[in-house]
Amino acid sequence: MKSLEELRAIREKMQKQLNLREKNEDSIRVVVGMATCGIAAGAKPVLEAFLDEVEKRNLSNVVVSQTGCIGVCQLEPIAEVYVPGEEKTTYVRLTADKVPRIVTEHLVNHRIVTEFTIGAAK
Amino acid sequence: MKELSLNILDVSQNSISAGATALDITVTSSGDGILTITVADNGCGMSPEFLARCTDPFTTTRSTRKVGLGLPLLRLAAEQAGGNLDINSQLGKGTVVTARFREDHIDCPPLGDLAGTISILIQGAPDTLEIVYTHRTPAGMFRLDTRELRKILGRDIPLSSPEVSAWIRDYLAEGEQITMMSTPKTDEKD
Numbered sequence: 039m040k041s042l043e044e045l046r047a048i049r050e051k052m053q054k055q056l057n058l059r060e061k062n063e064d065s066i067r068v069v070v071g072m073a074t075c076g077i078a079a080g081a082k083p084v085l086e087a088f089l090d091e092v093e094k095r096n097l098s099n100v101v102v103s104q105t106g107c108i109g110v111c112q113l114e115p116i117a118e119v120y121v122p123g124e125e126k127t128t129y130v131r132l133t134a135d136k137v138p139r140i141v142t143e144h145l146v147n148h149r150i151v152t153e154f155t156i157g158a159a160k
Numbered sequence: 161m162k163e164l165s166l167n168i169l170d171v172s173q174n175s176i177s178a179g180a181t182a183l184d185i186t187v188t189s190s191g192d193g194i195l196t197i198t199v200a201d202n203g204c205g206m207s208p209e210f211l212a213r214c215t216d217p218f219t220t221t222r223s224t225r226k227v228g229l230g231l232p233l234l235r236l237a238a239e240q241a242g243g244n245l246d247i248n249s250q251l252g253k254g255t256v257v258t259a260r261f262r263e264d265h266i267d268c269p270p271l272g273d274l275a276g277t278i279s280i281l282i283q284g285a286p287d288t289l290e291i292v293y294t295h296r297t298p299a300g301m302f303r304l305d306t307r308e309l310r311k312i313l314g315r316d317i318p319l320s321s322p323e324v325s326a327w328i329r330d331y332l333a334e335g336e337q338i339t340m341m342s343t344p345k346t347d348e349k350d
Binding site: 078096 | 166170173233273276283284308309313314316320321325334
């Protein structure tokens with residue numbers, strides 16, 4: 039069973055790492071659209087998949103966050119990837135299955151998965 | 161929306177957009193066949209004029225497009241399941257959305273992944289927002305209050321950090337089990 043004691047242990051562990059992570063301005067940001075259109079199209083499993091992959095790979099330089107309607111409802115679920123110094127990449131019509139590939143190829147190896155981007159969507 | 165948990169996620173996102181600092185989500189299955197979902201916030205609230213129109217799909221606060229489907233979809237789901245939707249709101253004070261469903265109605269959607277929904281809400285919530293989640297059933301009750309978690313973690317460790325987020329997800333999933341046990345019990349987890 040999960041206990042609050044376990045949460046205290048996480049705090050101890052994280053406080054030791056805090057200085058290493060602090061003010062990491064080189065963080066990659068992944069922003070998932072979580073308005074009605076996104077949620078209805080399946081954004082929740084997509085967001086969960088990003089969180090799982092980032093945690094599994096211990097990617098301390100990646101921040102996964104949420105936003106409202108990105109504005110292209112028909113292409114939801116949508117995630118935007120912001121790599122410092124580069125143009126924003128918009129991935130559309132995502133599914134949880136597509137996420138590990140985006141994490142591996144784009145977030146880790148810095149190669150955009152062109153076929154999932156808004157530019158490739160018809 | 162295939163699951164009521166997704167409606168909860170959607171309505172709660174409205175509370176976050178409304179600048180709420182307190183969000184109270186309660187799911188109650190009272191044992192008399194009525195399932196009640198309440199999402200209450202202290203956000204910016206709605207004017208009486210906007211409140212009167214807010215379940216009209218062509219009403220939205222957004223300027224980018226002219227439809228707002230969150231509340232209309234929730235109202236539709238409740239009414240199709242023999243229930244109703246009540247919204248009370250006061251400008252500057254906040255909003256309380258209450259949806260009721262007949263649990264035995266053939267069109268009552270499943271609750272779905274409540275643990276996943278609440279953990280996602282907590283993960284994405286601004287640091288200024290405190291969330292209280294309560295799930296009551298005849299089998300038991302589970303409650304999570306982000307203020308208690310922050311008290312343990314301190315202000316320098318965010319609830320959105322991957323390690324904490326994973327703990328919250330598992331904690332919620334285990335807590336949800338309490339509400340599903342067949343033997344009536346009133347334990348409150350931790």
